[in-house]
Amino acid sequence: MALEATPGAIPDFREETVSLLRELIRIDTSNPPGNETEAAKLLRDYLERNGVDCRLLALDPMRSNLVARLPGRGEGPSLAFLSHTDTVGADPFEWTGDPWSGDLTGDEVWGRGALDMKGQVAAGAVAIASLAREGYEPAGDLVFVAAADEEVGYEVGMPWLCREHPELVRADYAINEGGGERIVVDGKPFYICAVAEKLTAPVRLRVRGRSGHASMPEIADNALVKAAPFVERLGRHHPEPELIPELEAFFLAVCGQIPLPEEALELARSLGPAVAETIEPLLGPTLAPTMIRASDRRNVIPALCEVIVDCRLQPGQTSADAEQAVREQIGPGDYEIRALESAGGTRSPLDTPLWRAIEGFIGAEESGAAIAPVCTPGFTDSHWLRQTFGTVAYGFFPVRTMEAEVASRLIHGPDERVAVSDLELGVHFLRHLAREIGGLRE
Numbered sequence: 415m416a417l418e419a420t421p422g423a424i425p426d427f428r429e430e431t432v433s434l435l436r437e438l439i440r441i442d443t444s445n446p447p448g449n450e451t452e453a454a455k456l457l458r459d460y461l462e463r464n465g466v467d468c469r470l471l472a473l474d475p476m477r478s479n480l481v482a483r484l485p486g487r488g489e490g491p492s493l494a495f496l497s498h499t500d501t502v503g504a505d506p507f508e509w510t511g512d513p514w515s516g517d518l519t520g521d522e523v524w525g526r527g528a529l530d531m532k533g534q535v536a537a538g539a540v541a542i543a544s545l546a547r548e549g550y551e552p553a554g555d556l557v558f559v560a561a562a563d564e565e566v567g568y569e570v571g572m573p574w575l576c577r578e579h580p581e582l583v584r585a586d587y588a589i590n591e592g593g594g595e596r597i598v599v600d601g602k603p604f605y606i607c608a609v610a611e612k613l614t615a616p617v618r619l620r621v622r623g624r625s626g627h628a629s630m631p632e633i634a635d636n637a638l639v640k641a642a643p644f645v646e647r648l649g650r651h652h653p654e655p656e657l658i659p660e661l662e663a664f665f666l667a668v669c670g671q672i673p674l675p676e677e678a679l680e681l682a683r684s685l686g687p688a689v690a691e692t693i694e695p696l697l698g699p700t701l702a703p704t705m706i707r708a709s710d711r712r713n714v715i716p717a718l719c720e721v722i723v724d725c726r727l728q729p730g731q732t733s734a735d736a737e738q739a740v741r742e743q744i745g746p747g748d749y750e751i752r753a754l755e756s757a758g759g760t761r762s763p764l765d766t767p768l769w770r771a772i773e774g775f776i777g778a779e780e781s782g783a784a785i786a787p788v789c790t791p792g793f794t795d796s797h798w799l800r801q802t803f804g805t806v807a808y809g810f811f812p813v814r815t816m817e818a819e820v821a822s823r824l825i826h827g828p829d830e831r832v833a834v835s836d837l838e839l840g841v842h843f844l845r846h847l848a849r850e851i852g853g854l855r856e
Contacts, residue, residue, distance in 0.1 A: 427540050427841045432523060432834055434460060435536035436516035438499070439525035445500035448570075450562040451478040453499040457539055457560050458482075464543035466558075471579055473570045481575070481582045482539075482558040484546055486852065490553025491586035491767075493851040495538035495844060496795055496807070498564035498571065498591075501527035508828035521815070521834045528832040530825045531591045534811045535560055537837055541844035552852025557585055564795050567757070572795040576802040584803050587768045587851055589844070592790040592809020595818035596783075597688045599668050603783040605776050606692065606818075607769070608809030610660050610789040611797060613727040613759030615736035618720060619644060620750040625709075625717035637719035638708040644744040645703045645721060651743050653698025655679060658728050660789040661696055663764060667786040688818040695791040699739050700726045722754075726791055729761045758793045760800040768806050771850035775843055776812065785810075811840050 434456075441453045451472065458468040461482050472478040480499075486492065504513035504526040511517060513526040523533070542558045563571035575583045593608035621641040626634025655675040657665075662672045665681070668689075673681045675697070682693035702724045709716035725736040733753035740751055764787055776783050790809055799805035813821055815833035824830045 425544065426838075427544060428834060428838045431536050431540045431837045431841055432518060434539060435523050435528070435533055435832075435837065436518065438532040438536055439516035439523070439527055440514055442514050443500045444503040444526065445563060445565045448477050448500045448563055448566075450499045451476050454478040454480040454560060454562075457499075457535070461539060461543055461558070465546045466542055469582065471575065471582070472562075473574050473578075477562040477570045479562050479571060479575055480558075480560040481579070482542060484542055484550070484552065484556040486552040486554040486556065488554070490854045490856055491851060492554040492557060492584070493552070493848060494557040494559055494583065494585035494588040494799070494805070495542065496559050496561070496588045496590040496799065497531055497535040497538055498561045498795060499532065499535060500563055500565050501530065501532070502565050502826050504828070510829050513830075518834075522831045523834060523837070524829065524831040526830055528830050529821060530830070533832040533837055534591055534840060537811070537840035538844055540841050541848065544841075545845060545848055550849070550852070552848065553855055554586065554852065556848050556852060557583065559583055561795055572798040576798045580802065583799070585799060585805050587766075588796060588799050588805050588807040589768070589847060590794055590796045590807055590809050591811060592792070592794050592796070593788065594809075594811040594813050595688070595692075595821060596812070596814050597686065597692075597818055599685050599689065603780060604668055604786045605783060605810070605812055606788050607772060607785045608790040608794075609764060609787045610658075610729050610761030611758045611794055612696070612729065612789060612791050613731050613756055614793045615725045615727055615731075615733045615756035616754040617723045617725055617736050617740050618752045618754055619723060619740065619744075620752070621719045621721075621748070622750075623715075623717050623719075626715045628713045628715050631715060634715040635717075637716045640748070641706070641708075641719040641721055644747065644749060645706070647744045648701050648703045648723060648740070651701045653700070655697040656728070658696065658789060660761065660787050661693065663787045664693070667784065688822075691819070691822060692788060695726070696789050699728065699731070699736070700791070701739060701743060727759065729759045729789060731759060732756070758797045760797045761789070762800060762806045762808060766806050767851060767854055768808060768847075771847050772808070772810055774850070775846045779812075779839070780814070812836070812843050814839055
């Protein structure tokens with residue numbers, strides 16, 4: 415699979431990356447159940463053929479994590495390429511073709527996980543493999559992690575690795591998913607870099623009534639009907655806008671000014687749909703009722719209705735804040751609220767060698783382009799490294815060919831695909847990052 419490069423030329427990793435990605439997509443790692451072991455073995459075999467030391471680590475034999483390492487000289491900081499091999503599911507009836515075909519159509523590879531995030535997995539593997547072939551020895555270790563179970567969180571992926579094998583995944587810096595989209599504002603291109611993530615803090619809302627036969631609804635007290643007004647109120651939630659530090663830095667980078675919180679969304683909309691979609695969920699907590707459970711029999715009126723509310727809070731907030739936000743939105747009433755296990759809500763500083771390395775690559779790759787920081791509204795595995803080791807972790811994988819609005823609708827959706835040219839750009843970016851951070855001395 416390895417390709418020879420012409421001396422003095424920019425190496426071409428297109429065929430190698432596409433081939434590996436297509437193989438990865440053809441392994442169905444929809445989570446649940448995940449079954450990531452086959453993907454981990456594929457990566458291990460590829461990396462070991464290229465001289466990279468690998469280890470498979472698993473709490474569940476069917477759900478292996480891969481940790482690969484290019485040892486450093488012990489003189490500088492370590493860098494991790496962080497990724498995950500599981501994907502969300504796919505309904506074949508929604509797709510134009512087979513979600514697990516890995517078809518190459520023109521300049522695009524199609525299939526579930528092409529964007530989230532097997533494309534970046536393949537690029538990271540090719541980056542570290544090619545550096546190993548070249549005999550590159552960084553000052554600090556270069557680590558490649560292909561973790562299981564990022565999409566659901568059954569504690570068999572990164573949290574387990576950080577707890578049980580910290581010496582293998584500890585890193586000073588890490589690059590992960592969550593950013594890299596290209597937006598254009600007044601003719602100037604910006605690439606989004608995720609430096610923080612919101613807190614995922616789900617809440618369970620319980621409403622009680624009295625059961626009875628469905629043929630005589632008047633003699634019962636239907637908990638599902640009683641819960642309906644609360645669900646409706648949650649659906650009307652619009653938080654008071656606030657500007658977290660990451661948003662202030664974004665507006666300063668893109669507009670040269672920091673707007674008032676109440677003017678931020680309008681300003682974002684004036685900059686284009688992609689900017690508005692990026693900014694709107696970051697202006698405050700979001701509350702989304704996503705799951706409901708009541709009677710499990712058609713002819714029984716439920717005495718209990720449970721609603722799961724997906725709450726995404728700003729970095730630094732807590733589960734108690736999620737409970738309070740739900741109470742304030744639905745108002746007084748006969749219900750119970752209980753916060754479930756939360757995760758995320760971490761951030762990394764901006765003034766770091768990792769930021770400057772990304773900045774340098776983008777500036778050299780596209781004249782006049784810059785990077786702009788954001789907080790991602792979703793959860794990523796960067797949280798575990800930040801929380802456990804204090805790692806400076808960013809989400810960034812440059813996407814220049816595919817428009818940001820298109821990519822955002824393909825992730826977790828039908829007909830997911832990635833541009834081959836973006837894959838190749840990603841490999842060059844990761845190699846650049848490895849050499850920049852690998853050239854630092856402590």
